[in-house]
Amino acid sequence: MRTMNMAEKLQSLRKSKGLSQEELADLLNVSRQAVGKWEAGRFYPDIDKLMQLSELYSISLDRLIKDTGDCNLQIGEQNEEKEDITDFLIRAKTACYAGHGEEIDASRRGSHDLEYEEDELYYYDTYLGGERFGGEEAVWKNGMPIWCMNYCGRVTGEHFSGDFLKEALDAVPYNMPYRGPAFFQSGAYTYHCRVEGDFDWYQGYEEILHEGIKIYECYFHGGSIR
Template identity: 40%
Template sequence: MYLTLLNDFIVEAKSRTYVGGGSPRPSCRPGSHDIGYERGEWRYLDSYFGGTDFCGQETVWLNGEPIWAMNYFGHIIEPGLIDGSRAGAVIKAALSSMYSEKKRFLGGMEFDHAFGFYIDNSEGDCAHFRGMEMIIVEERRAYELDYRGGLIRL
């Protein structure tokens, strides 16, 4: 039950922040880009550095206690095939579909877009996971992102 509530909140928060075009928040660390969401006792923050090549962490708090986190690193591998703007369009469309249709945030997803073919594979569940998303353009991996995370035990 707890993991279901957590998963549902993560999907809701992700769909209302990066994918949903949420408003930026003040940086919590020098140079970071932050975007967050809150509902009741739940709080979510995505804080990252960079642009085309980037690194970040998402965290969920329940009643003020950190309970879940995910870190990630993504980058353009083939700048001649895709740029940050096009990669972002593919990712937002694919993740929007995953969140709204599948009601989950972890992989097992393929999505065809005009700018490239999106693939997301992962192992595990909300409690402990790792995965990779990529965009294929002209049968070549043009972008990739590694991620991992899970429950935080205090």
């Protein structure tokens, strides 16, 4: 296996997250030129930026800095079943809340509930509240629960747009099938999401900024339950 240096890793990890140099620069509050120089091996990030990159890519500083044969580009090794569940989960998410899906009868007083089903796989999303909310998503296979995620969030400022949040969540990426992508932008709104862990055990945080000011945040965690 060919050894990768840090500059090569930085470029590969960025691309694995589906980020352009401009998008990564925005997340790290640096210039696009700085990112380009890191990936060309002309300069190296300072320790604060290395720590941010380590967190963003879910890779240890040691593995990020040292020349190695791989750099954990994929979050965990997914077997065929996990790939099928991931594909299903993304379809379910984009068909339900993110896709303005129709709610079903409430399972609890005041709850908002959505469901999606394909063959032996079943998805359920239920949450309480509005500007402050909490909920859970879960997947069943052949009637047995196999995966779940809890989330809790709040609107923290003016100009919040539920439609923008749905638009960001509709872009949920395959390598991070929990909420939205690491970076998403539309007009004056910017969405950020970061995750630690893998499909079987993870935690994350998402936020929305309006003209650079944070107006929304949400924490989430979950994983396999079998």
